[in-house]
Amino acid sequence: MSISLRKKNHIDICLESDVQSSLTNGFEQFRLIHNACPEKDFETFPISTTFLNHTISAPILISSMTGGTERAEMINHHLALAAEELNLPFALGSQRVFVDKGKLDDLQAIRRDAPTIPVLANIGAVQLNFGYGKDSLLQIVDSVEAEALILHFNPLQEILQPNGDTNFAGLLPKIEAICRNFPVPIVAKEVGNGFSLETARQFAEAGIEWIDVAGAGGTSWAKVESLAAGQQLSGDVTAVFEDWGIPTADCIASIHQALPEMNLIASGGIRNGVEIRKACLMGAKICGLALPLLKPALKSSQAVKEVLENLIFQYRTAAFLSTGIEKI
Numbered sequence: 026m027s028i029s030l031r032k033k034n035h036i037d038i039c040l041e042s043d044v045q046s047s048l049t050n051g052f053e054q055f056r057l058i059h060n061a062c063p064e065k066d067f068e069t070f071p072i073s074t075t076f077l078n079h080t081i082s083a084p085i086l087i088s089s090m091t092g093g094t095e096r097a098e099m100i101n102h103h104l105a106l107a108a109e110e111l112n113l114p115f116a117l118g119s120q121r122v123f124v125d126k127g128k129l130d131d132l133q134a135i136r137r138d139a140p141t142i143p144v145l146a147n148i149g150a151v152q153l154n155f156g157y158g159k160d161s162l163l164q165i166v167d168s169v170e171a172e173a174l175i176l177h178f179n180p181l182q183e184i185l186q187p188n189g190d191t192n193f194a195g196l197l198p199k200i201e202a203i204c205r206n207f208p209v210p211i212v213a214k215e216v217g218n219g220f221s222l223e224t225a226r227q228f229a230e231a232g233i234e235w236i237d238v239a240g241a242g243g244t245s246w247a248k249v250e251s252l253a254a255g256q257q258l259s260g261d262v263t264a265v266f267e268d269w270g271i272p273t274a275d276c277i278a279s280i281h282q283a284l285p286e287m288n289l290i291a292s293g294g295i296r297n298g299v300e301i302r303k304a305c306l307m308g309a310k311i312c313g314l315a316l317p318l319l320k321p322a323l324k325s326s327q328a329v330k331e332v333l334e335n336l337i338f339q340y341r342t343a344a345f346l347s348t349g350i351e352k353i
């Protein structure tokens with residue numbers, strides 16, 4: 026099956042089936058401390074923040090999604106327009122299909138839609154073992170004038186999908202060499218199973234300065250892959266991995282405590298502005314969402330904007346009303 030057909034299948038499954046992990050994201054174990062006397066004006070209460078040297082409206086990131094070339098174009102168009110209008114950053118889905126088809130130039134449209142916001146380029150880390158080197162990574166970044174490059178780590182997904190790229194050996198020394206003088210920050214990102222503290226330490230030693238934990242509690246790629254057509258493995262075999270991984274809140278808490286200098290992005294099952302406030306108080310610089318934006322992105326930029334505006338409102342309210350966070 027071609028990569029674009031596989032991506033198209035993924036989108037169909039994410040739209041039509043329940044692909045949410047039955048694990049929670051872990052934020053329900055924490056409570057914001059309510060402040061009934063905020064001594065501030067809600068109308069002028071600031072929630073903007075800096076991200077990759079830009080001032081953005083709120084600590085919210087559109088997380089990576091890809092859709093196979095035809096639908097990717099429309100999804101990216103709507104996401105980029107909404108991100109630009111709201112002054113929020115936008116992470117692209119894997120650019121591999123575009124590289125393989127020699128169509129990286131098509132992605133210039135992103136910068137026409139979103140000339141001023143931070144855009145993050147994206148490719149699977151494992152591709153460093155399958156012909157991708159520093160030059161290809163630079164091309165991927167240049168194609169969208171990206172402010173950062175995401176290297177996503179998806180070992181479970183690659184194992185479960187037919188003909189996945191499963192050789193993850195020796196990636197850290199390659200990443201270390203690339204990090205040494207790469208022109209933009211590199212973000213190590215999972216896709217819904219999270220990073221342990223041990224893995225975060227290995228990344229820090231390799232020179233990685235940004236981690237998007239993409240923890241468990243949101244989209245389960247094991248569920249997506251179990252439902253995908255043409256699987257070699259039966260659902261009975263893969264079912265035990267549907268709830269695999271480390272919940273997002275646990276990743277953020279453990280990594281921030283041990284590695285306070287690491288820039289953290291919280292994602293994986295984040296679904297409202299209260300969770301965004303919690304993640305930020307626990308050490309995340311910004312929070313990302315993918316699945317809740319998929320359906321709106323197929324409809325219009327207005328539909329994407331509405332979801333993001335509701336999140337901004339919820340975050341602003343939660344930030345206005347809370348002074349701290351405690352474990353329940």
Ligand SMILES: Cc1cc2nc3c(=O)[nH]c(=O)nc-3n(C[C@H](O)[C@H](O)[C@H](O)COP(=O)(O)O)c2cc1C
Pocket residue numbers: 035036039088089090091117118119147175177214215216217239242243244292293294295313314315316317319
């Ligand atoms: C349709 C779809 C496509 C995705 N494609 C990518 C991708 O190409 N690269 C990547 O790093 N993550 C990809 N992801 C993973 C998300 O960026 C995110 O880490 C994960 O879905 C957890 O966040 P969520 O619970 O908010 O969906 C994709 C997610 C979805 C729903």
